[in-house]
Amino acid sequence: GQQLNQSPQSMFIQEGEDVSMNCTSSSIFNTWLWYKQDPGEGPVLLIALYKAGELTSNGRLTAQFGITRKDSFLNISASIPSDVGIYFCAGRASRGGADGLTFGKGTHLIIQP
Amino acid sequence: NAGVTQTPKFQVLKTGQSMTLQCAQDMNHEYMSWYRQDPGMGLRLIHYSVGAGITDQGEVPNGYNVSRSTTEDFPLRLLSAAPSQTSVYFCASSYRARGPQAYEQYFGPGTRLTVT
Numbered sequence A: 001g002q003q004l005n006q007s008p009q010s011m012f013i014q015e016g017e018d019v020s021m022n023c024t025s026s027s028i029f030n031t032w033l034w035y036k037q038d039p040g041e042g043p044v045l046l047i048a049l050y051k052a053g054e055l056t057s058n059g060r061l062t063a064q065f066g067i068t069r070k071d072s073f074l075n076i077s078a079s080i081p082s083d084v085g086i087y088f089c090a091g092r093a094s095r096g097g098a099d100g101l102t103f104g105k106g107t108h109l110i111i112q113p
Numbered sequence B: 001n002a003g004v005t006q007t008p009k010f011q012v013l014k015t016g017q018s019m020t021l022q023c024a025q026d027m028n029h030e031y032m033s034w035y036r037q038d039p040g041m042g043l044r045l046i047h048y049s050v051g052a053g054i055t056d057q058g059e060v061p062n063g064y065n066v067s068r069s070t071t072e073d074f075p076l077r078l079l080s081a082a083p084s085q086t087s088v089y090f091c092a093s094s095y096r097a098r099g100p101q102a103y104e105q106y107f108g109p110g111t112r113l114t115v116t
Helices: none
Strands: A004-007 A010-014 A019-025 A031-037 A044-049 A055-058 A061-065 A071-076 A085-092 A107-112 B004-007 B010-013 B019-025 B031-038 B042-051 B054-057 B064-066 B076-078 B087-094 B111-115
Touching: A004 A085, A010 A019, A019 A085, A031 A061, A031 A071, A044 A055, A044 A061, A044 A071, A071 A085, A085 B042, B004 B087, B010 B019, B019 B031, B019 B087, B042 B064
Parallel strands: A010 A107, B010 B111
Antiparallel strands: A004 A019, A019 A071, A031 A044, A031 A085, A055 A061, A061 A071, A085 A107, B004 B019, B019 B076, B031 B042, B031 B087, B042 B054, B064 B076, B087 B111
């Protein structure tokens, strides 16, 4: 099956700093999604991307669907303590169909006050 | 709306025991899926369903059964629990709408299963 390479695995940053993480795939994806997971909770959808080159923002979060359709990145500006958690990229390779998402292994964001 | 609900939240089983993890959604979503999450592995798809009466296997289906008798419910059955099935299990659902928005999956809070 498809695999997503997500980096970095973890980030230790200071409050107020900007954050950048990305996902790459050896396969073409038609949809890219970014999720955040808090401890003991299920993943929550942050941003969904549907077209190559698309740039979408959600508050301080910005994500882009790469032109090659094999990558995506997520930026968080001016990080705050509640941004702590695990961020997952997820993609869907098929057009139509209903199979589930392929997930990256996550980026663990830790913010030092 | 309660969204996606899962029960139980925690469960301990002995090797060889069977059990059913419950999942329900009240959003009238036609797509439902089960994932397992293991440390350092992300989430991996176990089984999914595109509607009542239709199920299919995902990436790691062995040792699990599913059925979909109603739109709302999608239980996951462990037939004979093994220590390798110790994991956190998430149920997810999404709309069956035209266009890519059908793929925006919403997750339940998870069931933490330990098999000894």
